[in-house]
Amino acid sequence: MNDTLRESYDVVVIGAGLAGMTAANTIARAGHSVLLVEQHYKLGGLATWFHRKGGHIFDISLHGFPVGMIKSCRRYWTAEIADSIVQLKHIRFDNPMFSLETTFTREDFSKLLFERFRIPAENVTGFFDAARAMSHLDDQAYTTRRLFEKFFPGRQDVVRLLMEPITYANGSTLEDPALTYGIVFSNFMSKGVYTFQGGSDRLIRLMRDDMRKNGVDIRFACEVQKVHVERRKVAGVTLDGRRIGCRAVVSNANLLGTIFQLVGEEQFDKDFLEEARAVRLNNSSTQVYMALKPGETLDENVCGDLLFSSTAPEFRTDMLLSRAITSRTYSFYYPRTRPGHDRCYAVASTNANYADWADLPPDEYEAGKRNLIETTLEGISKYVPDFREKLAYSEAATPKTFERYTKHWGGASFGTKFEGLAVSRSLPERIAGLYHAGSVGIIMSGWLGAMNYGVIVANDVDAFLMKI
Ligand SMILES: Cc1cc2nc3c(=O)[nH]c(=O)nc-3n(C[C@H](O)[C@H](O)[C@H](O)COP(=O)(O)OP(=O)(O)OC[C@H]3O[C@@H](n4cnc5c(N)ncnc54)[C@H](O)[C@@H]3O)c2cc1C
Numbered sequence: 001m002n003d004t005l006r007e008s009y010d011v012v013v014i015g016a017g018l019a020g021m022t023a024a025n026t027i028a029r030a031g032h033s034v035l036l037v038e039q040h041y042k043l044g045g046l047a048t049w050f051h052r053k054g055g056h057i058f059d060i061s062l063h064g065f066p067v068g069m070i071k072s073c074r075r076y077w078t079a080e081i082a083d084s085i086v087q088l089k090h091i092r093f094d095n096p097m098f099s100l101e102t103t104f105t106r107e108d109f110s111k112l113l114f115e116r117f118r119i120p121a122e123n124v125t126g127f128f129d130a131a132r133a134m135s136h137l138d139d140q141a142y143t144t145r146r147l148f149e150k151f152f153p154g155r156q157d158v159v160r161l162l163m164e165p166i167t168y169a170n171g172s173t174l175e176d177p178a179l180t181y182g183i184v185f186s187n188f189m190s191k192g193v194y195t196f197q198g199g200s201d202r203l204i205r206l207m208r209d210d211m212r213k214n215g216v217d218i219r220f221a222c223e224v225q226k227v228h229v230e231r232r233k234v235a236g237v238t239l240d241g242r243r244i245g246c247r248a249v250v251s252n253a254n255l256l257g258t259i260f261q262l263v264g265e266e267q268f269d270k271d272f273l274e275e276a277r278a279v280r281l282n283n284s285s286t287q288v289y290m291a292l293k294p295g296e297t298l299d300e301n302v303c304g305d306l307l308f309s310s311t312a313p314e315f316r317t318d319m320l321l322s323r324a325i326t327s328r329t330y331s332f333y334y335p336r337t338r339p340g341h342d343r344c345y346a347v348a349s350t351n352a353n354y355a356d357w358a359d360l361p362p363d364e365y366e367a368g369k370r371n372l373i374e375t376t377l378e379g380i381s382k383y384v385p386d387f388r389e390k391l392a393y394s395e396a397a398t399p400k401t402f403e404r405y406t407k408h409w410g411g412a413s414f415g416t417k418f419e420g421l422a423v424s425r426s427l428p429e430r431i432a433g434l435y436h437a438g439s440v441g442i443i444m445s446g447w448l449g450a451m452n453y454g455v456i457v458a459n460d461v462d463a464f465l466m467k468i
Contacts, residue, residue: 008245009035009217010465012237013252014224014262017045017406018447019437020252021207022076022454023461027250028214030462035246036216037239039223044204045252045406046413047447056291056393057338058345059200063331064088064169064193064306065447072451081196081206088193090304093164094383095327096313097157101304104165106189117158119151127151128189134182136443140418144181145174160315164308168329170442171283171351171414173317180418180442187448193306199338227251227262227434234433247468248433248461252454254408255279255420258436259427272423272430279420282439283321284399284411286352288376292344296390302383303332303346309379323356323368328379346387348376354399354410369396414446415439428460435461 013024016038024036042048046061067087074082091104100116102108106128113119130147144163152158159174166172166185196203211218219239226238227249236245251258259268259276268276292298312319312326320327333345360368373396380387399411408415418441427434437457439445444453 005035005219005242005244006033006217008236009033010246011035011248011250011461012037012224012244012246013250014227014237014258015039015045015252015438016043016218016220017252017438017450018047019439019450019454019457020045020250021211022451023250023252023437023458024216025207025211025214026076026455026458027461028211028216030458032462032465034216035244036211036218037222037224037237038218038220039407040405041221042204043208043218043220044200046402047200047204048405049200052291052393052395054291054393055294056343056345057199057201057341058289058291058347058395059331059333060287060397061447062195062200063329063347063349064195066187067191067194068187069194069448069451072448072455076451076455077207078210081203081210084197084202085194086197087191088195088305090300090306091165091193092304092307093161094307095160095164095310095315097160097315103192104188105192109161109189112161113158117155117161119155119158123151128186131182131189132186134179134186136179138177138179140177140179142178143175144172144178147178147181148174156314163317164310164315164320164327165329167317167320168308168327168349168351170445172442176442177418183443184446184449195305195337197337197339199341202338224253224262226264227258229263229267229431229434232267232431234431246433248435248464250435250437250457250461252436252438254406254412255416255424255436255438255440256281256409257407259423263431263434268430272426276423279423280417281354281410281412282414282416282445283351284354284402285397285413286325286350286372286399287397288348288373289393289395289397290346290348290376290380290387290391291393292346292390293392294343296344296392298332298334298344298346298384300332300334303330306331307383309383311379320351321353323352325350325372325375328376330380330383346380348380351413352399354403354412357398357400365398365400369398372396372398412439414442415444416441418442428464433464
């Protein structure tokens with residue numbers, strides 16, 4: 001397959017996650033030659049799916065994103081993609097503090113906070129306005145914990161309602177900068193939670209077709225081993241042992257992997273390396289995929305679309321990562337998720353620590369996966385008592401699974417913590433033509449964050465190429 005590769009391209013994009021694909025497409029549309037290289041045998045990165053015998057299809061990260069995806073997909077992809085985005089209307093919470101259903105909008109949350117949680121109207125409005133007004137320029141020492149203490153002092157239940165979905169969505173904690181919480185939370189609150197009708201497979205197929213139309217040269221199952229730098233400028237890459245020349249590289253691979261493996265420490269100065277070493281990886285995840293037998297259904301009025309379920313008496317972000325799982329987020333998929341496909345599915349996700357799984361001996365690792373499935377089936381039976389009888393197939397993924405398929409260090413589900421953004425953005429100042437686009441921090445991760453970051457970096461690359 002590599003015989004048809006050209007000797008050189010204007011840009012090589014390493015990794016076909018949402019940021020990588022969006023960057024590749026935007027740069028190609030601007031008229032530059034682009035090679036997109038993906039080590040996995042399919043495109044999508046974490047925005048992916050898999051098939052299992054019996055006609056089952058599971059989505060990995062199609063659980064919910066903000067309405068902004070519609071605008072971004074229309075502008076940077078196609079009308080067909082944008083028009084397939086639909087709202088999830090039934091978001092549920094069930095924990096020892098409260099059980100409720102919401103559309104996850106500012107209007108509905110304000111009503112809940114005011115009427116059910118008895119929070120004074122001025123605190124509710126003050127909180128939403130403060131969150132909405134947050135920007136990248138705000139003081140990073142002001143934490144989410146302080147934001148909550150200001151508007152909802154002593155109200156653990158309210159913190160749980162406001163924080164649990166966002167912690168699940170991007171791994172953020174109460175100690176992270178409040179601006180990261182405020183921006184992401186406000187994005188969701190503007191109009192609720194959305195999904196892509198047709199499944200991740202259809203989305204990625206439509207993206208692939210658009211990239212091909214725009215002239216992106218796409219290669220699967222090809223790994224970039226090295227980014228070559230000469231006189232502080234990008235000169236090319238080695239992929240599957242062959243050197244390809246280029247003027248710019250956009251790495252969608254993990255930020256730390258990009259710096260320390262693909263480029264190499266020897267290319268950076270001491271201060272930058274120190275800054276890069278201080279970047280913390282984000283947490284990883286576990287998932288249990290469950291397919292119902294053909295013809296078996298789930299009651300939408302009971303399950304809803306997304307269910308944030310917890311048995312923990314109080315909300316603590318560290319408990320969400322523990323292998324002694326108390327909190328799970330269930331995504332329920334009905335035949336309407338993939339029109340033409342008649343099955344129902346459930347996927348249970350938890351945040352997880354890589355270290356809890358990485359070094360287990362094989363038998364303990366397998367036992368851990370079986371236990372994960374078993375405890376999940378127990379958990380879901382609270383909502384669907386005959387779930388085990390309806391079940392046709394189940395399977396578990398751990399942080400090691402995510403590491404294996406994406407090469408993210410530590411199986412990170414959301415790249416790095418917020419400090420990764422400054423390091424990612426400063427790469428082209430260190431090496432001309434070197435860019436990174438992909439999950440860093442809370443704002444630049446998730447489907448919308450990753451895609452928008454791809455566009456920002458594509459514009460930088462275009463400006464760079466026009467200058468030289
Ligand atoms: C369990 C789970 C649930 C999630 N749920 C949601 C959700 O509901 N909503 C939401 O918005 N987000 C969700 N996310 C997060 C979201 O999926 C990611 O933030 C987003 O897809 C990341 O996109 P990315 O462009 O940063 O790159 P990634 O998807 O991480 O892709 C990077 C790509 O680079 C490739 N690569 C790496 N190294 C090389 C190399 N050397 N050569 C070639 N290719 C390479 C990898 O194979 C991969 O394809 C979830 C994530 C997980 C793990």
